[in-house]
Amino acid sequence: MGESNQSAASDFILMGLFSNTGSHLVLFFLVVIMFTMGLLSNTILLYLIHTDSRLHTPMYFLLSQLSLLDIGFPLTTIPKMMAAFLQGGGSISFGGCAAQMFFLMLMGVSECALLSLMSYDRYVAVCHPLHYPVLMRRQVCLLMVGTSWFSGVLVASIQTSITLHFPFCASHTVDHFFCELPALLKLSCADTSAYELALSVLGVLILLLPISLIATSYSHVLGAVLRMHSAEARHKAFTTCSSHITVVGLFYGTALYMYMVPGTYHSPQQDNMVSLFYSLITPTLNPLIYSLRNREVRMALVKVLSKPGCRLRR
Template sequence: MGESNLSMTSDFTLMGLFSHSGPPLVLLSLVVTIFTVGLLGNTVLLFLICTDSRLHTPMYFLLSQLSLLDVGFPLVTIPKMAIDFLQGESSISFQGCGAQMFFLMLMGVSEGVVLSFMSYDRYVAVCHPLHYPLLMRRQVCLLMMGTSWLSGVLVACIQTSIILHFPYCASRAVDHFFCELPALLKLSCADTSAYDLALSISGVLILLLPLSLIATSYSQVLGAIFRMHSAEARHKAFTTCCSHIAVVGLFYGAAVFMYMVPGTYHSPQQDNVVSLFYSLVTPTLNPLIYSLRNREVRMALVKVLDRAGFRSKR
């Protein structure tokens, strides 16, 4: 009981993103720039999807969920990290650390599920276009949205409640720029070997099941692309599909490295870089890869700019 009380009343110290690298101001400027670009891109995309009726389709509905998650993901970590660096303060309360872990797991798991549903949407659109209105009707899209958010909440509740019940009675220095489960687990003074094993096993279900659906869907899509008669259509579809696969690979590759590879096989510096990819870089790339290259989105953006008077008059 004494160890539990000590854990709940003591703050953690975040070592920060720049503790192992330099020059810090240059790196901070780069991180803040990427954060701003990603936040702007996802916010604009959300606005366009909500306001333009031509984008009220299943594909863009799922993209809006992805953009919503990509707005929240960096907001949980980057502003605090930047403020802590500028103020020279790096502490976070026990409750604040738990809140960070909860929201990051919620959004991380939800995003993985959304990406798998998006791959299914592309599979239906390319391989079964005549059945698309039925297979991707509104009720199915709402069920997909509910499943993604519910799975995120469920996993976040279970994992956060478990990790916060471990006693933390030794070092309070988290060798990370935010409270991530593997980094915090290293500080526990209890035997966590059983939980480490359970975490790796649960990672198979949480990560590999959606990844299997993504791999199956895109393999079918690629097969359909290679059977297309038009070389131009084949090239366009192949380029789009490969860019989607690249973003999925970045997100899932980083997540698998963090949550399925035992901590003894990677260093804190590697953890920081990998976490930066899926918490900042991937959310910034998603609107550029998935949507802002699409003709419908560009037309919606031009329409908004025309209304706002940003385009020059002829």
């Protein structure tokens, strides 16, 4: 108990992502630009979905939840990293570290579940279009979104409480630019092997179950598309599904590397880069993928920009 109290009273030191060198200063400003672009593009997408009646469909309702998660991911990690870079120190309190870890796991697990449920939405739209209004009615959509968020809260609550229960009586220097679970476990002076094994099993379930649903959904979608006689219908089906498949590839590719490849096969520097990818780059790219490839989103944006108040005054 004394060791736990000692660890709770101490701050952690985050190593940061960049050193204060000239080349890293350029990279820092690139991160700032991407962070701003990501927040702005996701906010715009949320606004378009909320205000344009043509986007009041199940697919875009689910997409709005993805945008919320993509706003939360960088907000949880990047401002602290930027502040540490500018101040020349990366100290974070025990409570702040716990909050970072909780919200990152919450959003990560929620996005895993949400992306898999979005693939079911595309399966219903392509394979059962006549039953789509019934199978994807509002109550079902709310249940899907509630399940995604609840799964995130449940897993994050359990894993955060267990992880922070371990004593951190040795070094408090986290070899990462935010408080991520694997990096914190390396600092514990207790035996965490059983917990790490349980985390690996849980990680397989959290990742493979959604991936199985996604693969099943799109195998049916592919079969339905190949049976279509109209080239226009095939193109429309591929267009509506390709954006989601691209987003799934970006998110799950990094998640599989981080949580299913044993830690001995990647260095802390590689972990930093992969974590930056899924916490900043992917959330920035997601709204661009949907807005550039979806005609409805482009039309909604043009409609907003064409309003008198949005036109540039000469």
